[in-house]
Amino acid sequence: MSAIGMLPLEGGAPEVAQVPSPVRGRDRVRDTPYPERPDPSPQPSPERERGPGASEAGEAGYNFAYLDEGTKRMIRRAILKAIAVPGYQVPFASREMPMPYGWGTGGVQVTAAILGRSDVLKVIDQGADDTTNAVSIRRFFARTSGVATTTRTTEATIIQTRHRIPETPLREGQTLVYQVPIPEPLRFLEPRETETRQLHALAEYGAMHVKLYEDISRHGHIATTYAYPVEVAGRYVMDPSPTPKFDNPKMDQSPALQLFGAGRERRIYAVPPYTSVRSLDFEDHPFRIQEFTDPCALCGAEGVYLDEMLLDDAGRRMFVCSDTDHCEGRRADGHVGTGDAV
Amino acid sequence: MLAPGFADPVHDAQGTFRAVMDALARPGLLQRLDAGLEPPTPLTPELAAIALALTDADTPVWLDAGLAAAPEVAAYLRFHTGAPLTDDPARAAFALIRDPARCPPLARFAQGTPAYPDTSTTLVFAHDAITSGEGLNLAGPGINGMTRIALTPLPDSFVAQRAENRAGFPLGVDLILAAPGLVAGLPRSTAVTES
Amino acid sequence: MYVAVKGGEAAIDNAHRLLAEARRGDPAVPELTVAQIREQMALLVDRVMAEGSLYDPDLAALALKQARGDVVEAVFLVRAYRTTLPRFGASNPVDTGAMTVARRVSATFKDLPGGQVLGPTFDYTHRLIDFALAAEGTVEPAAEAEPRADAGTCPRVTDLLAQDGLIELSPPDDGAPVGDLTREPVDYPADRALRLQALARGDEGFVLGLGYSTQRGYGRTHPFVGEIRVGEVAVAFVPEELGFPVPLGRIRLTECQMVNQFKGSGAAPPQFTRGYGLTFGQSERKAMAMALVDRALRAEELGEPVASPAQDQEFVLAHCDSLQATGFVEHLKLPHYVDFQAELELVRRLRAEFFRDSDSMQEAAE
Numbered sequence: 001m002s003a004i005g006m007l008p009l010e011g012g013a014p015e016v017a018q019v020p021s022p023v024r025g026r027d028r029v030r031d032t033p034y035p036e037r038p039d040p041s042p043q044p045s046p047e048r049e050r051g052p053g054a055s056e057a058g059e060a061g062y063n064f065a066y067l068d069e070g071t072k073r074m075i076r077r078a079i080l081k082a083i084a085v086p087g088y089q090v091p092f093a094s095r096e097m098p099m100p101y102g103w104g105t106g107g108v109q110v111t112a113a114i115l116g117r118s119d120v121l122k123v124i125d126q127g128a129d130d131t132t133n134a135v136s137i138r139r140f141f142a143r144t145s146g147v148a149t150t151t152r153t154t155e156a157t158i159i160q161t162r163h164r165i166p167e168t169p170l171r172e173g174q175t176l177v178y179q180v181p182i183p184e185p186l187r188f189l190e191p192r193e194t195e196t197r198q199l200h201a202l203a204e205y206g207a208m209h210v211k212l213y214e215d216i217s218r219h220g221h222i223a224t225t226y227a228y229p230v231e232v233a234g235r236y237v238m239d240p241s242p243t244p245k246f247d248n249p250k251m252d253q254s255p256a257l258q259l260f261g262a263g264r265e266r267r268i269y270a271v272p273p274y275t276s277v278r279s280l281d282f283e284d285h286p287f288r289i290q291e292f293t294d295p296c297a298l299c300g301a302e303g304v305y306l307d308e309m310l311l312d313d314a315g316r317r318m319f320v321c322s323d324t325d326h327c328e329g330r331r332a333d334g335h336v337g338t339g340d341a342v
Numbered sequence: 343m344l345a346p347g348f349a350d351p352v353h354d355a356q357g358t359f360r361a362v363m364d365a366l367a368r369p370g371l372l373q374r375l376d377a378g379l380e381p382p383t384p385l386t387p388e389l390a391a392i393a394l395a396l397t398d399a400d401t402p403v404w405l406d407a408g409l410a411a412a413p414e415v416a417a418y419l420r421f422h423t424g425a426p427l428t429d430d431p432a433r434a435a436f437a438l439i440r441d442p443a444r445c446p447p448l449a450r451f452a453q454g455t456p457a458y459p460d461t462s463t464t465l466v467f468a469h470d471a472i473t474s475g476e477g478l479n480l481a482g483p484g485i486n487g488m489t490r491i492a493l494t495p496l497p498d499s500f501v502a503q504r505a506e507n508r509a510g511f512p513l514g515v516d517l518i519l520a521a522p523g524l525v526a527g528l529p530r531s532t533a534v535t536e537s
Numbered sequence: 538m539y540v541a542v543k544g545g546e547a548a549i550d551n552a553h554r555l556l557a558e559a560r561r562g563d564p565a566v567p568e569l570t571v572a573q574i575r576e577q578m579a580l581l582v583d584r585v586m587a588e589g590s591l592y593d594p595d596l597a598a599l600a601l602k603q604a605r606g607d608v609v610e611a612v613f614l615v616r617a618y619r620t621t622l623p624r625f626g627a628s629n630p631v632d633t634g635a636m637t638v639a640r641r642v643s644a645t646f647k648d649l650p651g652g653q654v655l656g657p658t659f660d661y662t663h664r665l666i667d668f669a670l671a672a673e674g675t676v677e678p679a680a681e682a683e684p685r686a687d688a689g690t691c692p693r694v695t696d697l698l699a700q701d702g703l704i705e706l707s708p709p710d711d712g713a714p715v716g717d718l719t720r721e722p723v724d725y726p727a728d729r730a731l732r733l734q735a736l737a738r739g740d741e742g743f744v745l746g747l748g749y750s751t752q753r754g755y756g757r758t759h760p761f762v763g764e765i766r767v768g769e770v771a772v773a774f775v776p777e778e779l780g781f782p783v784p785l786g787r788i789r790l791t792e793c794q795m796v797n798q799f800k801g802s803g804a805a806p807p808q809f810t811r812g813y814g815l816t817f818g819q820s821e822r823k824a825m826a827m828a829l830v831d832r833a834l835r836a837e838e839l840g841e842p843v844a845s846p847a848q849d850q851e852f853v854l855a856h857c858d859s860l861q862a863t864g865f866v867e868h869l870k871l872p873h874y875v876d877f878q879a880e881l882e883l884v885r886r887l888r889a890e891f892f893r894d895s896d897s898m899q900e901a902a903e
Binding site: 062066068071091092093094095096097098100101102103105125126127130131132133134135136139162163164181191192193194219220221223225226227242243244245246264266267290292305306307308322 | 545546548549613616617619620621623719720721722723724725726851855860861863864865866867868871872873874875876878879880881882883886887890
């Protein structure tokens with residue numbers, strides 16, 4: 001069965017699209033713990049960047065992408081239900097993974113369940129490909145599946161993320177897999193699962209609005225800055241994972257499929273492509289995202305999320321892109337920031 | 343002699359799943375599914391591939407009259423999936439329907455519960471043909487605006503049944519629509535109307 | 538010019554090498570063997586097996602060696618390995634009544650059939666550091682006793698009480714399939730079998746603390762140790778294709794049957810109730826604490842108010858697992874700077890508004 005395609009056919013005339021095309025050949029990641037292979041060509045295709053275990057499982061003794069087939073089937077069924085009921089948290093029998101709970105076991109299980117040989121995987125944490133946990137998870141998949149990995153948002157078919165959505169707009173055919181610590185948006189209003197389940201069943205979300213409004217009366221603002229609750233497809237209130245609310249608008253009507261995995265809490269949920277994702281707000285206090293006064297000091301980008309770097313003990317600091325791939329891409333294209341501290 | 347299952351169990355199952363996942367994520371958009379299976383008739387290669395990819399001992403499977411009448415089909419599915427077969431559509435995790443025109447009413451399958459809407463049946467239809475760009479209008483999550491799909495054959499009073507199914511959201515059944523070499527999805531979230 | 542921080546990959550590699558070196562310690566000191574850990578750190582091995590949900594002393598010993606003696610880390614290694622093992626099915630229930638006991642004590646009866654068997658216990662040792670152990674030496678062989686006439690027959694104390702109807706009966710085996718915590722997510726309310734599974738693999742310290750809290754009034758159960766027994770039982774499995782039980786081997790278990798406060802009503806005569814604890818290997822502390830919490834978690838079933846942490850199954854089950862707990866607590870050391878930046882921005886804005894408002898109020902006052 002060689003030709004199972006991800007290629008959608010519409011109206012009899014196949015749209016040739018969803019296969020990622022490498023744009024630039026820089027900064028592809030080599031995560032293999034195996035001996036160096038010959039340097040990739042300047043424009044490597046995903047095939048060439050494949051890990052050594054591409055056709056067989058990369059790591060002796062373990063199945064392709066680590067999980068056994070029975071576990072994958074169970075997770076896959078949960079994913080299908082999650083897609084069919086957008087925003088609803090599907091219980092699944094999360095397995096113990098070789099990384100700790102809290103390190104992304106839910107996202108890792110979702111990625112392992114959907115990953116195939118032709119995928120190109122990108123892993124980010126805090127928007128960056130080179131944070132230690134992103135490196136560790138990317139290596140895990142390179143070792144256990146041999147799939148190609150990349151740091152480039154445009155090249156990836158699957159992007160696993162913790163805390164950010166890439167700045168580069170996602171496109172059809174891409175899947176964004178979120179690592180989720182607490183999937184229940186109502187958890188901090190009601191700690192009991194038995195209660196929150198009923199609230200979702202009844203679509204009873206008044207308490208969430210009350211909580212947000214209490215912030216306004218106390219601070220003049222909604223004081224939730226990340227993991228800001230959203231309503232999906234007009235029905236379920238959903239936790240978008242601890243992304244800053246800056247990223248919430250990117251979820252709305254995204255061409256990409258968004259999957260959420262919470263390993264410790266054993267829940268999977270999803271937002272299909274082209275689905276309404278509305279951040280909860282009030283007529284007199286509309287939802288607003290964070291704004292930064294200065295552009296990225298490295299690439300000059302505005303309207304992106306920035307990390308604040310402390311430069312010395314005299315309070316000098318600098319704001320730079322949180323999305324390292326986006327920043328590097330802009331600099332490669334000749335954009336330059338001031339390089340100045342503020 | 344039992345017909346073989348997937349030639350490459352790991353990657354064929356993954357490929358089939360991804361086609362089904364994309365189908366449900368983009369309702370009405372056709373995904374290629376070249377199953378490479380030759381199951382006993384009247385099971386189709388696409389029904390067989392989806393069953394092998396998604397069912398196992400944890401998922402009771404319901405067969406429609408045509409499939410249930412062929413003992414080789416049950417033997418094939420039992421051997422390759424280990425899934426228990428059930429006579430009761432309301433207990434089925436998956437239902438395989440060879441003849442969509444004579445499918446029991448959707449309401450007879452498990453609809454899930456308000457607390458656990460995921461405990462519903464996923465129906466897999468084997469159509470003779472599916473074409474997009476004509477036929478029924480589809481709208482809802484996963485659809486950029488509106489899309490169209492034509493099913494041959496079309497189950498009786500399909501639009502009315504789907505409207506009822508949609509009205510019960512988040513309860514309801516999800517449909518996986520297979521045709522030779524193709525698969526499409528109609529999750530419960532999709533609104534289906536006559537064009 | 539500021540340059541973005543890089544080098545995560547090299548840092549991870551180097552940290553792993555450093556860890557390997559630290560694990561080994563001073564190379565002048567002989568390296569521990571797995572067999573030494575298994576034989577001489579046996580109770581630690583037992584705990585790793587119990588919380589790891591996998592009966593394999595050699596593997597648990599190896600995990601402890603690899604984990605530098607960190608119990609939770611060793612449990613983690615065992616559990617992650619366990620995940621990858623194929624599951625053939627469930628064994629027949631083991632019969633602890635037929636246990637070959639190494640130790641068996643009852644706090645409710647001075648003497649009973651099978652006798653009190655003190656066995657290897659710290660209970661009556663004086664906790665004085667034995668400096669002789671710092672030097673190597675041979676151990677005096679244990680005394681051999683003539684077995685009692687009724688040795689080998691060790692009926693459970695609870696069965697003896699049940700004969701007179703003084704204690705509630707063990708729920709009969711209704712043949713219904715028993716859930717498996719490791720294969721299905723817990724759906725609250727969880728039945729007793731699932732609760733016992735969670736407690737059996739729960740963190741010893743957490744379960745101990747909860748059990749202790751019931752004794753101090755947070756969900757009192759008036760417990761008596763009906764019996765604790767430690768010893769070996771046979772495990773048998775019925776393969777589908779054979780249809781008859783095949784012995785798999787013997788495992789060492791600790792079982793605690795707690796006899797608790799009686800209940801009764803106009804309709805039912807008063808009788809004692811049960812709390813149950815069972816753990817791999819020898820761990821009386823864990824089995825006893827488990828039995829206390831098991832009984833406390835039955836509050837609702839027995840018509841008692843649910844007012845204390847140990848009686849609240851969502852609280853207990855959601856928090857007793859050491860891997861889930863350590864994972865989520867320790868994940869706080871992962872980078873959170875994106876979210877922190879979001880909070881920083883808000884706090885700065887709120888402070889600016891606060892000072893602007895107080896300035897304008899001051900101006901107004903002047």
